[in-house]
Amino acid sequence: MCGIVGYVGKREASEVLLEGLRRLEYRGYDSAGVSILNGSGLQLRKAVGKLANLEKELRDAPIHGSVGIGHTRWATHGAPSVRNSHPHQSYDGHLSLIHNGIIENYRELKHELQAAGVKFESDTDTEVVAHLVARAYRGDLLKAVAEVLPRLRGAYALALLHQNEPGRVIATRVASPLVLGVGEGENFIASDVPALLKYTRRVIFPEEGQIAEVTRDGVRVFTPDLKPAAAAVQTTELTLDAAEKEGFEHFMLKEIHEQPRAIAETLRGRLNEGAIDLSETGLTAETLKTVRRVAIVACGTSLYASMVGKYLFERFTRLPTETWSASEFRYANPVVDRHTLVISVSQSGETADTLEAVKLAKAAGAATLSVCNVMGSSIPRLSGATLYTRAGPEIGVASTKAYVTQLTAFVLLAVGTGRMLGTATREDETRLVNGLMRVPGQVRALLDKDIVAVKRCARRYKDVFNFMYIGRHYNYPTALEGALKLKEISYIHAEGYAGGEMKHGPLALVEGTFPTIAIAPRGATREKLLSNVQEIRARQGVVVLVATEGDTEAAELADYLIEIPDCAEELSPILAVVPLQLLAYYTATQLGRDVDKPRNLAKSVTVE
Numbered sequence: 001m002c003g004i005v006g007y008v009g010k011r012e013a014s015e016v017l018l019e020g021l022r023r024l025e026y027r028g029y030d031s032a033g034v035s036i037l038n039g040s041g042l043q044l045r046k047a048v049g050k051l052a053n054l055e056k057e058l059r060d061a062p063i064h065g066s067v068g069i070g071h072t073r074w075a076t077h078g079a080p081s082v083r084n085s086h087p088h089q090s091y092d093g094h095l096s097l098i099h100n101g102i103i104e105n106y107r108e109l110k111h112e113l114q115a116a117g118v119k120f121e122s123d124t125d126t127e128v129v130a131h132l133v134a135r136a137y138r139g140d141l142l143k144a145v146a147e148v149l150p151r152l153r154g155a156y157a158l159a160l161l162h163q164n165e166p167g168r169v170i171a172t173r174v175a176s177p178l179v180l181g182v183g184e185g186e187n188f189i190a191s192d193v194p195a196l197l198k199y200t201r202r203v204i205f206p207e208e209g210q211i212a213e214v215t216r217d218g219v220r221v222f223t224p225d226l227k228p229a230a231a232a233v234q235t236t237e238l239t240l241d242a243a244e245k246e247g248f249e250h251f252m253l254k255e256i257h258e259q260p261r262a263i264a265e266t267l268r269g270r271l272n273e274g275a276i277d278l279s280e281t282g283l284t285a286e287t288l289k290t291v292r293r294v295a296i297v298a299c300g301t302s303l304y305a306s307m308v309g310k311y312l313f314e315r316f317t318r319l320p321t322e323t324w325s326a327s328e329f330r331y332a333n334p335v336v337d338r339h340t341l342v343i344s345v346s347q348s349g350e351t352a353d354t355l356e357a358v359k360l361a362k363a364a365g366a367a368t369l370s371v372c373n374v375m376g377s378s379i380p381r382l383s384g385a386t387l388y389t390r391a392g393p394e395i396g397v398a399s400t401k402a403y404v405t406q407l408t409a410f411v412l413l414a415v416g417t418g419r420m421l422g423t424a425t426r427e428d429e430t431r432l433v434n435g436l437m438r439v440p441g442q443v444r445a446l447l448d449k450d451i452v453a454v455k456r457c458a459r460r461y462k463d464v465f466n467f468m469y470i471g472r473h474y475n476y477p478t479a480l481e482g483a484l485k486l487k488e489i490s491y492i493h494a495e496g497y498a499g500g501e502m503k504h505g506p507l508a509l510v511e512g513t514f515p516t517i518a519i520a521p522r523g524a525t526r527e528k529l530l531s532n533v534q535e536i537r538a539r540q541g542v543v544v545l546v547a548t549e550g551d552t553e554a555a556e557l558a559d560y561l562i563e564i565p566d567c568a569e570e571l572s573p574i575l576a577v578v579p580l581q582l583l584a585y586y587t588a589t590q591l592g593r594d595v596d597k598p599r600n601l602a603k604s605v606t607v608e
């Protein structure tokens, strides 16, 4: 949440900062602001709401200068307003600062500063840092920042400018993302790589607690006590094209259509002559021998992928496997020890609760493995091993292609691990490897075919207030994910339920026009779910049925039928979720919602 950018170089800083913020707007869009240093000192512009409002401010009152910092905000402390927008200034007006994260002990620091006579201009937690650094400042911003950092608790990526030090931005991070961009006669900072791609692909990821000094001539990284630290410059594989909409109306739709490629990429090099190859994870029969149980931790959509992962792990490894919402895991005193394998799942690799859950697991001596989409992000850096999902940059706040690649990764992990343990058979492996290889093509076919039925359904039901989604076993999480997609981008209330639980409450909601989306592909629980559908129909409920092509019995029960290609039961969540993503998308667009930036949400939740 919140995106930060910084620039030192030869171009107009305002243009570079706006370009960076545009790429980071997925991290928050409650307000935006920039601070640019020029011959007249620190210049500020801020605007509430989307970035377009700040762009207008800058068009009406441009600022010239080639050093600056910028911020796009997802409000935590203090309502979205100009006074709570970043950059914040120190009490003497000499210093500007931007922040992503939360300063947890800001109250005590604020009291201390107020007692010393400092007046606060905002309700944010961030402002304390600007004042503390100003008080510590004795002619060297780098030293002042280093002096203040030990006093801060919480998560932060910070960037600061001081009017006495033109040409120098100081940045640092603890538990929040930060990337430094290395150019020719110009250098950059950002929360995420896409913000830099227009200018450079050479990047440095500073470690936790390190402090960076960015000038026109170079980037230097220091330890917390200001000793020079080694900073490896990497060349990112991401390209600007991957971060563009490429003719689609929204990133979400583009990303839904990228799913066949994303799945194929996730499989690339991991299937070897009909066998699953997990060698890159470092998991071996030897390391697995000590594992007695598995805990999977994640948030949001990644949590629903983890729930499918649990079923797959138990099926193929016979290891007891739990799924945890990372925010619960952290405070539930979970049973984790050196015989536990903790798998974290995260698209961004930066979700604060998931990151902290990994730290907890490591401290307890557990083996840690992450399933992650962003190379070099915090969670894989902390984990013992990582399986990257290779979905490419996901910009739409509602996760789509990351989800199907996480499901794909779990099939590889569960069956591959099961083979090493001897609990999965060669036949299972061959069956699923063959099935996986067909999935990209099947998803493509689905995308071409289902659009008409889905659009019709979206038109018909866009004005209802409630939706129910039901599924069983592997597709119970599909029901949860389908409901989440609909509510997050259309703002229609939707609930996902295990089909067998309908009789224990939700059936009371069913009456004429109440729509239920039932996910019933071929598999062991199909018949049971069709019985649940009968019970809904007997109460005049409307049923949108997701079923396997050619299932005539299902077709007879459906008010709206959405067909998916035949596949192994274990792979059906990958296919079944696609029409549900499209249903959410078309419902939201017909309601005129801002699909890529739904209200109150942000893509990367870097605060607890």
Ligand code: G6P
Residues within 6 Å of the ligand: 299, 300, 301, 302, 303, 345, 346, 347, 348, 349, 350, 351, 354, 397, 398, 399, 601, 602, 603, 604, 605
């Ligand atoms: C936010 C996003 C979701 C995502 C969740 C977890 O809520 O809007 O799309 O599933 O965070 O994020 P992660 O990056 O850890 O998968």
